[in-house]
Amino acid sequence: xxxxxxxxxxxxxxxxxxxxxxxxxxxxxxxxxxxxxxxxxxxxxxxxxxxxxxxxxxxxxxxxxxxxxxxxxxxxxxxxxxxxxxxxxxxxxxxxxxxxxxxxxxxxxxxxxxxxxxxxxxxxxxxxxxxxxxxxxxxxxxxxxxxxxxxxxxxxxxxxxxxxxxxxxxxxxxxxxxxxxxxxxxxxxxxxxxxxxxxxxxxxxxxxxxxxxxxxxxxxxxxxxxxx
Numbered sequence: 001x002x003x004x005x006x007x008x009x010x011x012x013x014x015x016x017x018x019x020x021x022x023x024x025x026x027x028x029x030x031x032x033x034x035x036x037x038x039x040x041x042x043x044x045x046x047x048x049x050x051x052x053x054x055x056x057x058x059x060x061x062x063x064x065x066x067x068x069x070x071x072x073x074x075x076x077x078x079x080x081x082x083x084x085x086x087x088x089x090x091x092x093x094x095x096x097x098x099x100x101x102x103x104x105x106x107x108x109x110x111x112x113x114x115x116x117x118x119x120x121x122x123x124x125x126x127x128x129x130x131x132x133x134x135x136x137x138x139x140x141x142x143x144x145x146x147x148x149x150x151x152x153x154x155x156x157x158x159x160x161x162x163x164x165x166x167x168x169x170x171x172x173x174x175x176x177x178x179x180x181x182x183x184x185x186x187x188x189x190x191x192x193x194x195x196x197x198x199x200x201x202x203x204x205x206x207x208x209x210x211x212x213x214x215x216x217x218x219x220x221x222x223x224x225x226x227x228x
Contacts, residue, residue: 024064026074032224034076034217035068037061043094043116045087056083058090065097075227076220079107079124082133085115088140088159092116092166098123099170104223106216109133109198109207119163121207122171126219128211131198135206137181138193172205 024037039061041054049055068074079098085091098105098120105124113121113129114136121127121135129135140160146152160182168175181194181204188195201207209215 030221032075032221033071033073034078034220035074036078036080037064038080038082039094039117039120040080040082041086042084043086043091045090047087055086058087058094061094062097065094065101069101069103074103075224076104077101077106077124078216078220079105079120081107081109081113081117081121082111083114083117083120084112085117085136088116088163090116092119092162095119095123095166095170099166104220104227106219108211108213108216109135109201112136116163118206119166119170122167125223126209126216127171127207128209128216128219129198129201129207130212131210133198133201135196135201136188136193137178137196137206138188138191139182167206171207174205177204178206 024035026033026035028034039056041056042049044053044055044057065077068077095116098107105126107121107124107127109117109121109127109129110133112134115138118135118137121129140156140163142156164175164178164182167173167178181196183192184194185192187193196204196206198207198210202210
């Protein structure tokens with residue numbers, strides 16, 4: 001085996017290890033490098049979740065986004081989402097970074113986009129959702145001890161306003177309609193909110209288009225071609 005072949009094998013093994021550890025991989029097609037980043041399970045923020053939880057750690061994702069934006073080789077970014085929500089601050093931080101990237105971005109919702117997964121889904125230039133996926137919209141919630149004082153309610157309201165304004169700014173849904181989805185009763189057991197399937201998410205303007213992997217990749221490639 002030649003030295004070049006050994007180096008290629010070593011690079012492939014390194015990429016496989018990176019994909020396993022971080023849930024991301026960079027692929028090349030037609031001379032273009034596109035990075036794929038998966039956001040799955042629960043968004044882990046300031047507190048470490050139990051080991052049995054499937055998590056996406058924001059301290060891993062944020063440096064990757066910076067590296068992708070600054071990379072001279074990577075020309076596009078695909079975000080694949082199947083999340084049950086998690087830390088609101090961490091999820092919103094990731095979403096804000098994605099929305100301000102110059103690198104062409106697309107998101108694809110598979111399975112579910114729950115709670116803070118909604119801002120993450122709409123943060124890219126174009127969002128896609130498969131027909132069988134769902135988007136769950138509900139008000140901000142907090143685990144643990146909560147003080148029953150007016151300041152607590154004000155804090156919840158301000159955090160919710162941040163999410164509503166972000167979603168309105170990065171999708172086709174209005175703040176008024178999004179709040180209606182958040183506060184809808186009779187659909188979730190012991191909770192308020194709305195569950196939208198793929199078609200419903202597109203119909204209300206939350207997600208741009210029904211589509212799958214090939215659709216999202218085709219969009220990114222078209223954006224790369226236009227930029228050249």
